[in-house]
Amino acid sequence: MSARIDRVVTSGVFSLDGQDFDVDNNVWLVGDDREVVIVDAAHDAVTILDAVGGRTVIAIVCTHAHNDHVNAVRDLVAATGAPVRLHPDDTMLWDVVNDGVAFEPLHDGERIHVAGTDLQVIHTPGHSPGGVCLWSADLGVLLSGDTLFHGGPGATGRSFSDFATILDSIRERLLTLPPGTRVLTGHGDETEIGAEAADYDAWVARGH
Numbered sequence: 001m002s003a004r005i006d007r008v009v010t011s012g013v014f015s016l017d018g019q020d021f022d023v024d025n026n027v028w029l030v031g032d033d034r035e036v037v038i039v040d041a042a043h044d045a046v047t048i049l050d051a052v053g054g055r056t057v058i059a060i061v062c063t064h065a066h067n068d069h070v071n072a073v074r075d076l077v078a079a080t081g082a083p084v085r086l087h088p089d090d091t092m093l094w095d096v097v098n099d100g101v102a103f104e105p106l107h108d109g110e111r112i113h114v115a116g117t118d119l120q121v122i123h124t125p126g127h128s129p130g131g132v133c134l135w136s137a138d139l140g141v142l143l144s145g146d147t148l149f150h151g152g153p154g155a156t157g158r159s160f161s162d163f164a165t166i167l168d169s170i171r172e173r174l175l176t177l178p179p180g181t182r183v184l185t186g187h188g189d190e191t192e193i194g195a196e197a198a199d200y201d202a203w204v205a206r207g208h
Contacts, residue, residue: 003115004030006051010025010027011025023187025042026187027042028184031114041069041070042068042071060073061112062084063134063144064087065097067096086104106130109122122135124145124170126153126154126156126162131145132145133145144184147170150188150195179192179197
């Protein structure tokens with residue numbers, strides 16, 4: 001049985017630096033009919049669990065620790081008992097929302113195995129210090145979190161973010177992937193590596 005990727009959209013509030021924004025988040029379920037990895041725990045555990053169904057949850061992988069990507073963690077862990085995975089460089093953001101909730105550190109280059117495919121962890125700081133993307137060579141897919149979107153890099157005008165750093169992460173770690181790689185983002189529509197690579201110089205000139 002081959003792995004597939006299902007999309008769940010949840011809605012809520014992103015809060016940082018004293019500001020609140022209404023957002024829709026993409027939650028990605030990578031797996032088959034028996035087991036699944038949840039990528040990002042956004043807003044609404046019930047909706048996510050409905051999409052999981054009776055499958056075994058191998059892990060809850062958070063691409064970064066902004067509240068809108070981790071605020072359903074407690075309920076998902078309570079329902080599934082699955083381990084939570086996060087890059088430790090985002091611990092200070094994690095503790096704002098999930099202080100006292102344990103996570104297992106993600107490591108650059110690590111491979112998470114599910115349903116016969118591997119998700120390779122790529123550390124891509126910039127949007128946040130511990131931001132990661134997940135690449136499946138088998139599926140030709142990059143789960144980019146908030147690092148890369150259709151139209152450019154993730155936002156960097158807030159605490160713990162840096163524009164030059166995210167540009168380096170994208171150029172050195174993502175645009176080197178095959179140009180036909182589908183990019184499944186943390187918000188909004190998907191894109192492809194080749195389409196975004198064509199606009200890289202424009203992002204640099206734009207300066208944000």
